[in-house]
Amino acid sequence: MHDDTARAILRGNDRTTDGGAYTVPTDMLYPFQWNWDSAFAAWGFSTFDTDRAWRELETLFAAQWADGMVPHMVFHDAAPGYFPGPDVWGAGGEVPTSGISQPPVAATMARLVWEADPEAGRTRMAALYPKLLAWHRWWMETRCGSGAVAVCHPWESGRDNCPDWDVGLAGVDGSGAGDYARRDEAQVDGAQRPTKQEYDRYLALVRFGRDCGWDQATIVADCPFYMADPGMTFILIRAHDDLAAMGRSLGQDVTELEGWAAALRDGVDSLWNPELGAWDAKDLRSGAWAGIVGSGALLCWLAGCERPEMEAHLARMWDAVTYGLPSSDPEAPSFERKRYWRGPVWPQMNALIALGFLRAGRDWDEARLREETATLIETSGFREYFDPIDAAPCGGDSFTWTAAVWLAWAG
Ligand code: 2M8
Numbered sequence: 001m002h003d004d005t006a007r008a009i010l011r012g013n014d015r016t017t018d019g020g021a022y023t024v025p026t027d028m029l030y031p032f033q034w035n036w037d038s039a040f041a042a043w044g045f046s047t048f049d050t051d052r053a054w055r056e057l058e059t060l061f062a063a064q065w066a067d068g069m070v071p072h073m074v075f076h077d078a079a080p081g082y083f084p085g086p087d088v089w090g091a092g093g094e095v096p097t098s099g100i101s102q103p104p105v106a107a108t109m110a111r112l113v114w115e116a117d118p119e120a121g122r123t124r125m126a127a128l129y130p131k132l133l134a135w136h137r138w139w140m141e142t143r144c145g146s147g148a149v150a151v152c153h154p155w156e157s158g159r160d161n162c163p164d165w166d167v168g169l170a171g172v173d174g175s176g177a178g179d180y181a182r183r184d185e186a187q188v189d190g191a192q193r194p195t196k197q198e199y200d201r202y203l204a205l206v207r208f209g210r211d212c213g214w215d216q217a218t219i220v221a222d223c224p225f226y227m228a229d230p231g232m233t234f235i236l237i238r239a240h241d242d243l244a245a246m247g248r249s250l251g252q253d254v255t256e257l258e259g260w261a262a263a264l265r266d267g268v269d270s271l272w273n274p275e276l277g278a279w280d281a282k283d284l285r286s287g288a289w290a291g292i293v294g295s296g297a298l299l300c301w302l303a304g305c306e307r308p309e310m311e312a313h314l315a316r317m318w319d320a321v322t323y324g325l326p327s328s329d330p331e332a333p334s335f336e337r338k339r340y341w342r343g344p345v346w347p348q349m350n351a352l353i354a355l356g357f358l359r360a361g362r363d364w365d366e367a368r369l370r371e372e373t374a375t376l377i378e379t380s381g382f383r384e385y386f387d388p389i390d391a392a393p394c395g396g397d398s399f400t401w402t403a404a405v406w407l408a409w410a411g
């Protein structure tokens with residue numbers, strides 16, 4: 001029964017038009033195509049319609065910029081009232097887009113989609129391969145100067161208001177934001193969303209990017225927010241590994257990808273905070289640590305970058321909450337169990353962390369995370385995120401990545 005509901009959610013959020021096939025994360029709240037949401041959607045579609053799964057990824061990559069960047073949002077349709085919409089971003093080509101990227105999970109998800117139908121997937125993957133490679137090169141050439149992956153906007157990380165970014169956002173002046181109407185708070189309780197102060201700063205960063213014409217050299221040198229993130233780094237390492245595996249099957253020379261993965265495995269050492277005894281985000285403007293064990297650190301297993309100290313943090317987090325692994329350290333003062341990325345548990349993060357557990361042979365952890373994610377969905381529905389202590393439903397409903405994760409993994 002849940003399988004039928006999950007498939008109906010994916011179909012219901014499908015916005016296939018003549019221009020391409022894509023899903024919205026959920027109706028109203030997020031009325032466009034989002035980058036990593038689409039990658040998870042493809043994984044979900046691959047359980048019952050592999051052609052539709054590939055089309056999701058193909059539509060996303062049709063919006064790829066000439067420099068290889070794949071934008072975090074693609075504004076296929078007008079959705080007046082959404083803020084900040086295409087006019088605020090001032091970015092993209094024929095189809096307007098945002099001006100930043102999002103977690104590069106597409107290669108990892110494409111590999112899973114290919115595995116779902118190896119024969120039919122071969123041609124589709126062969127066509128997508130150079131585009132994924134160009135995107136991975138973009139990350140390496142623009143965002144990895146410090147050795148690890150950096151983000152120029154909290155939205156680029158996908159984990160918008162997690163406490164990891166507080167130290168970097170403190171240096172962003174949001175006072176010029178002016179009057180604007182947020183659409184998110186009309187749909188969802190404001191106590192489960194970022195604060196106005198955070199939003200003002202998010203908008204200041206969009207303004208900075210637009211004013212420099214989304215010039216990467218300027219962004220990397222001068223954007224008031226620029227933080228290196230272990231989570232994004234682990235995701236990209238894993239994506240390089242997955243793309244290389246697919247490249248080998250396609251008869252490609254994958255030396256470059258192997259080199260990138262090795263370079264990042266070395267570079268991520270710069271994000272080990274010895275005082276915290278954990279992987280930690282770092283403000284590249286001030287050199288300050290975030291000082292928080294976030295869900296990004298829990299992706300270390302995904303990339304084969306685990307260290308013994310992370311075991312203790314994992315054990316702590318399992319014990320401190322009841323359902324899954326939270327988006328931020330439940331024992332830190334910044335923890336808020338219902339406020340978006342500052343504590344709630346997210347189904348697609350659980351799925352990614354679990355892929356890491358599988359890689360590391362931690363089958364018991366993987367099974368526990370899968371079962372607890374299933375319980376959350378069975379108890380509270382296909383919601384965007386959940387309270388990790390009492391399973392209360394949070395955020396948007398009929399959510400694409402929750403349905404996808406149910407079909408492909410948790411259900
Ligand atoms: C959330 O982010 C958007 C901005 O990109 C928002 O707050 O409006 C995040 O959870 C992000 O990870 C996600 O991709 C997006 C759509 O689900 O929503």
